[in-house]
Amino acid sequence: MCFGRISNEKRKQLYDEVWKTPVRTLAKQEGISDVALRKRLINLAIPLPPRGYWAKARSLGMQSPFLHSLM
Numbered sequence: 001m002c003f004g005r006i007s008n009e010k011r012k013q014l015y016d017e018v019w020k021t022p023v024r025t026l027a028k029q030e031g032i033s034d035v036a037l038r039k040r041l042i043n044l045a046i047p048l049p050p051r052g053y054w055a056k057a058r059s060l061g062m063q064s065p066f067l068h069s070l071m
Helices: 008-020 023-030 034-043 053-060
Strands: none
Touching (some): 008 023, 023 034
16 A cells, blocks of 8 residues: 555545455555554545444444545
């Protein structure tokens, strides 16, 4: 993952990945800590699932929030 200036398309891809897979799992795939990935995603204004989201999502089938565009 490259985190500098990114396109809206790449930002949307990151958003989709974060809401399909836990941050901890994505961080392992990228070879960085989950805290580092979380900080980078916050810096890019990508909304993250709250604590307990994955447990609730498995039982309730929750949906991700809308990704706002950056202007």
